[in-house]
Amino acid sequence: MKYVIRKLVTMIITLMAVSALVFISFQLIPGNPAISRLGTEATPEKIARLTHELGLDRPLLTRYFEWIKGIFRWDFGMSYSYNQSVTSLISDKLVITLMLSFIAILITVLVSFPLGIYAARKSDTKLDVVINSLNQFIMAVPSFFSGILITLIFGVILRIFTPGAFVSYKINMFKCISYLIFPAIAIALPKISMVVKLLKDTCLQEAKKDYVRTAYSRGNRTKAVFYKHVLKNAMVPVITFLSMTFADIIAGSIIVEQVFSVPGLGRLLLTSISGRDYPVCEAIILFLAFFVVFSNLLVDLFYRVLDPRIRV
């Protein structure tokens, strides 16, 4: 229990540090929200008036603490660009990004586990060479590029889906998910090859260990040894990897969302950075940081549950 509390405290400290860093860095980058909104119509008086309206003429620390205070009330301020509270703006987009990430994880698990196990069991055949080289290849292709290829092949040539025809989950859940499957595949592809490789390698490592020999000597058949002992032990690093991947996938979906015109967090983040919509960027970055820290916490806790040896 003490361990959990200690981890939670570190998590909060990390998030505070991130929030301060994000807040300050947006004050430092060139450009300013008032000029961004006024464009070429900007005059010094208009800029001054808008800066005042946005409350940007107050001291940095006052603004920072007000922002932090708001967060505890689940209030991230008002977006400069949308006349909407950041909370409502983001929660809408967050759902889309989370859906995309879950589908990607699901695809990764469903494809990579059977494939990894298969590869481990066939590790001494010619098939292994094929799987290995294919794996290397897929791992090397970045998601945004495979995204473009998927759009081209399935969208433009085979016409299985219409590129850019994203339908919001509020209008039609089924259509929304069936559209998200394609960007999810693009995200999942490199992760699949990583999991396959990891699962295979750990299985092979485990198979060389003494307890496996003992298991054989007790008269178990290969299949039983593999599924009951080897696989169980090999799962620990794989599940760790998967949970850490989740944070990575959420952050990584930014690029793939662009390629598939999915209006999720990523797209909102990009446009609000270029439009200097500080409250929105700050909130999104804080969310992303939260997911990374949170999934790390989960991994730590998971270790202790799954593998008693770590509880030292």
Next chain:
Amino acid sequence: MNLFKKGLSLLLLSATLTVALCGCGGDKADDSSQITIGIPQDLEESLDPHYAVAAGTKEILFNIFEGLVKPDKNGDLNPAVADSYTISEDGLTYTFHLRKGVKFHDGSAVTAEDVLYCIEKNADTSAGDANISAFSNIKNYYADGENIVIELNVKDPDFLEYMTMAIIPAGNTDAATNPIGTGPYKYVSRTPQENIILEAFDDYYGEKANIKNVTLKIVADADSVVMNLLGGSVDLYARISSTQVAQLANSDFNILEGTMNLVQALYLNNNVEPFNDVRVRQALSYAVDPKEIIDLAFDGKGTEIGSSMFPAFGKYYIDETKDYYEVDLDKAKELLTEAGYPDGFSFAIKVPSNYQPHIDTAQVIVEQLKKINVDAKIELVEWDSWLSDVYAGRDFAATVVGVDASTMTARAMLERFTSDSSKNFVNFASDAYDAEFAAAISATDIDEQTEHYKECEWILTKESANVYLQDLAEFVALNKKYTGYEFYPIYVMDIAKLKLAE
């Protein structure tokens, strides 16, 4: 029998079509009355037409709002919410007669009170400047029955342009989220980063829109534009690049060609060394070849220009300015030597990183300037930094951008270069120019005024205020299902004119 066969095949055809359409997963319940238009960025925070500044926002609001007068595709002003107007002999009194039966999108009728409300809102000086600065010239305004009378302090030949100001209902203080206009389309809803939905306004007084439902879809990623078009999720996309045009060859799209109506130039900061020397600026003009730029970077599509005016301006445009500097490298080197730079010099061109055409142009310029030993370096800046550093802060040596006209007046293009203008980001200063410009705006005769404006343009050319390049070609991809796209000399998209192809 034959008839039966025909009927049967028709039935089968329509059945397969229905299946095929459903199979596509499209939501186009009724194709005949809907269009999806791709736009590169979301609209601004506020949909209040009086505060919109971004060209991409104004372009859409043009369909929702109208002023007392409204520009047509030639840039001429036609009566809109007013059905006629008169201007007194001395040019100081404008009388607009309100059109009967004009309704707002909420069903209420437009009254003189609404018009007065809008004038007041934009002339209000309580918070600093008037929102429309030309309105500070209004001495008095009032309603006289169905007439709106506006009296000016001093004559302003361009005043009518400002009466394109959108008319909104009096007391519509939440126009930012609840836009109500009189235009052919009414606002239905918006989803940030996704779309804006418009619907044809049934009670429109004029020629009604042809297409009932319009979805403006935000395609934020320029690289996915072609995929969206080919995949069928977008029917119309304006301002595509010549590379994208090539990618759309042999597709379901017609490519329409017009002009962007802006002045693309290598804008020089006339205040920093070495560009404070007119000879250096002229040397650059002699060295840079717009024709080569158009050929290399734009597949030969584009209109060469020689001053801060583009051809759509008609009578104000002077075609001869483009021939003032024929490429002459010897002359350029000579001028540089005279100015004290016999071995050339180096400088940075700041280019907004989100405008590929300007980046391509800058790359050609860099090569051309090497021939006179001038070493230019391209520095890409984010659009926002461009606005704050280059445009507002004037902290640059040179930049490649396009400057357009906010209203269809020569003044909108030329006032920028008067020495005390807040928009004079190139710091051009010339007493002769200021005098000509002052003469132009105070001229009582239209022809005389035109002459003064033309003289202004010649000064810009001869002083080589900037290295003038071209008016970019504009390409619009329109699905063959639709026709009727019209190019305007100002930055608008007239959706009401679109219709289904026969």
